[in-house]
Amino acid sequence: MKNFWNLKSGSVAAILLATTPFFASAQFSKPVEKFPADGERYLYPIYPGQPGSLAGTMGELRSTHFHSGIDIRTDNRIGLPVRASKSGYISRISVTSTGYGNVIYITHPDGYTTLYAHLDKFLGPVAEHVRKEQYAQKTGEIDLSFTEDQFLVKQGDTIALSGNSGGSSGPHLHFDIRDPQNFAVDPLKVADFAELVDKFPPAAEKIALRTLDINSRINDRFGRFEFYAQRVGNNYVIASPILAHGNIGVEMVAKDKLANQSPFFGGVNYIEMSVDSQLVFSQAIDKVNVAEPRAIYTLMDFKTMRNKGTRFYKLYIDDGNDLQYYGASPGRGMIKVDSLKESSVVIRMKDSDGNASKVSFRLRPSPLTQNVISLESYPSTELAYDITENTMLVVAKPCAESGNKANVYTKGNVQVLEPAYFNANRAVYLFDLRKGLPDSIGVCQKMIAPKVNASIPSSTEYKYYGDLFDIEFPLNALYDTLYLNTDYSKDSSGHELFTIGTRTVPLNKSINVSLKTQREYPNQKNVSVYRTAGKSYTYLGGEWVNGRMNFSTREFGEFTILKDTEAPAIRVVSVNGQGARFKIKDTLSGIDKFEAHINGQWLLMDYDAKSSTIWSERLDNKVPLRGMLELQVTDNAGNTSTYRHKIL
Known part of the structure; x- marks a missing residue:
């Protein structure tokens, strides 16, 4: 469905399609009355019978999830034939610009399902069906389910061409095997592919x-x-x-x-x-x-x-x-x-x-000892703190006049704290946060205010009410007790900065935040919440309700409110009778949607977010693009750019 080929690789693929009998016969099987008998072994989906190699395995740790299948290498090429691993029927097809990209699900007689992701093109009657549905629903991103009598496949049928669509970091085939409960099982154990030889511990x-x-x-x-x-x-x-x-x-x-x-x-x-x-x-x-x-x-x-x-x-x-x-x-x-x-x-x-x-x-x-000779010198004259589990660790440069003791101030009370361990260069204090949340801590006439304002349990709903914002934590939003730190400041441009927790603490569910802004926003159009990280911003959206900015987030961190008035940029790559291709970018809030028409008729545009590229896909490839082409691109803040060109 999506085409990532440049001119050179597209020419190679065209030659293969024209000269290789394997491709020429790569269509779906004719409908049959019943499935093959159970006991069919899984077929390696890329060049079965030839040595294969992987770029990832099931269970591998990714930044946001467990990897659910195996990543089959395609030698950095797009357009390799993808074979059905077992007989069955196509039960689902999805097209997205992120995640799996173009993906096919095949359900088998034993109730298991195989998944083939990051595809470049679907093949056979289902490809035409998907394109017609995209035009009927006027959407490029689509998720379709099918009954077992619509698109039957036999083991070894070529169902698609491999690609690099969605969130793929390079051309490959992602292959899953799902059990009847939709759990991903390990293909290396279930399928036992002879094409993959692993002798390395x-x-x-x-x-x-x-x-x-x-x-x-x-x-x-x-x-x-x-x-x-x-x-x-x-x-x-x-x-x-x-x-x-x-x-x-x-x-x-x-x-x-x-x-x-x-x-x-x-x-x-x-x-x-x-x-x-x-x-x-x-x-x-x-x-x-x-x-x-x-x-x-x-x-x-x-x-x-x-x-x-x-x-x-x-x-x-x-x-x-x-x-x-x-x-x-x-x-x-x-x-x-x-x-x-x-x-x-x-x-x-x-x-x-x-x-x-x-x-x-x-x-x-080794028994507990206070005098630890090997402690490194503490270079700062200021105090520093960190929180691990239920313990706050405070580091200071020791001084003789205080006897190395710390004063912990909690709601008007003062607790004198001995260092947990120290030497002449550094003193370390440990405080159990279950005994209270310190307003400030002083060592050697130096003070630090941790700004930890609440202890929030993980096993219940919780509503936090503060001077700067209110936060609603739904049930099971947290994995463990949260010691919530908050702060407020302004940057050099006067933008408000709201600190809510720390980005090193994970959230299981989104929390709802209501910001009580300290400055006026008389024109609220195009104004949204962004998460900040250095000089970069991540759009989160939000809406104004009774003078407050309400939004949801699934990550802690620092947040600000910005106004985006700049429309997305549209750069023409090529526009002619065979198709239209553009680069689209937005500098702040990001691309929200795009839509193209030719002579007033909706035109399917595919999108690859990685390369910021969109390109047309005609309903009938035999009919060239002729007439007035109009493309509108809108960012998340509501700014729109329009491109018009008459194709002769």
């Missing part, structure tokens, strides 16, 4: 240890600390023992190499951890619930992913984690450090083909 890149309560320590410190493991054969070791005390959580960056000399890695779905030969944690990702993608935030370290872009598996079951991957775990995976002896920790990893490796390290017990 998983690799461990990093190990992280983190303290799980205020009295825990790693190398005499509170927090989270990363360690590199040395490779020994197929296994990994941390040679020196790690000092530890109390309750510890282990995290790991693990990847599964997919082929020799390949830059691509998959996820590691099978992980076990033992302490002194006793199993304490077991993870087996055999299937993925595609209806709950954000559950991944409870399995990986979200804060580290946001700050560094690195995805660590948590080898413990954190609060809010309801994933069904831990059936064999005897507990929740937290390690209680033995205070009397050194403990041996072994992490075993296995991929879908059974290739295995392990990571080994030792935990040496």
Whole structure:
């Protein structure tokens, strides 16, 4: 349906179509009275019988979801024939500019469904049907369902050409197998494709240890600390023992190499951890619930992913984690450090083909100590704070006159706090937020106001009322207790900046916010809420109600109100009788919609958001475009640009 071919690749595809019998016969099967008998094995959908390779596996950690299938490499080419993996019927087709792009679902007699995504073109009668429906509904993005007697396919039929549509980061075929409950199952185990040979065990890149309560320590410190493991054969070791005390959580960056000399890695779905030969944690990702993608935030370290872009598996079951991957775990995976002896920790990893490796390290017990000689110098004269779980950590440069003590002010009361640990260069204070929310903290005549205004439980609906905004948290919006920090300021241009939480804390559901603006907005047209990140802005929309700006967000962060008066830009790539192609961009609020007409008749325009390109697709390719072409492009703020041209 969508055509990403440039002139050169399009010519190559045309030659293949003209000369290859495989393509010439690649049409849908004629209707049959019943499906083939059960027991049909899955066919590899790209050049079956030839060696294949992958760019991703099921269960792999993505930034916002578990990867639900395998990504089959197409050698960076568009237009390879995509074969039906099993016989059945096309039950659904969707066309979107994001996500899966052009995607086909084939349902099979056993109730399972295969999915083929990021396609370039649909083939056969269904392609014509989809195009006619797009014209009938006057929409390029469409989602169609079919009955089992409409578009039957036999195993091996060519149903489409591979592409790069939707949110794809490069040409490939995304392939899913879904069970009757619409859970994605692992194709490498269910299908057992002979075309894919994997002899490489998983690799461990990093190990992280983190303290799980205020009295825990790693190398005499509170927090989270990363360690590199040395490779020994197929296994990994941390040679020196790690000092530890109390309750510890282990995290790991693990990847599964997919082929020799390949830059691509998959996820590691099978992980076990033992302490002194006793199993304490077991993870087996055999299937993925595609209806709950954000559950991944409870399995990986979200804060580290946001700050560094690195995805660590948590080898413990954190609060809010309801994933069904831990059936064999005897507990929740937290390690209680033995205070009397050194403990041996072994992490075993296995991929879908059974290739295995392990990571080994030792935990040496270390009692709590205040004087930690190895603390780095604290360069700032100001105080700094961070929140981990229920604990606020404050860092300061020590001074003798205060005896290194901190004053914690909470609703008029003062609590004197000894440093949890310190040396001549740095003092670290730990405060349990369950005992109260500090208004301010003072050390050595320096003060910090954390601006943590509320403790919000995760298991109930909650409404926060503040001077600057009101927030409605629906049920299960949070994964864990939230210590909500808020702030207000203005930038150099006078734009209001509202801080609501921190972007390193995930949300499961959208929250509703009502901003109480401090400046006037007399002309509210084209005025919207944006999330800020450095110098970039993400449009969120919103509406004015009784003088307040109301909007919804599924991410915490900093928000502002901006006015967008600039219309989208339209740049002509080509316009002639064979078609029209444009680049469309908007500098602030982003593209909302576009619509084209030829002589007043609606014209289908496909859209690739990655390249900001739209192009026409005629209802009848035998009829050239002739007459007045009009294109209107509208941004999210309501600004519209219009292009008109008469095609002779």
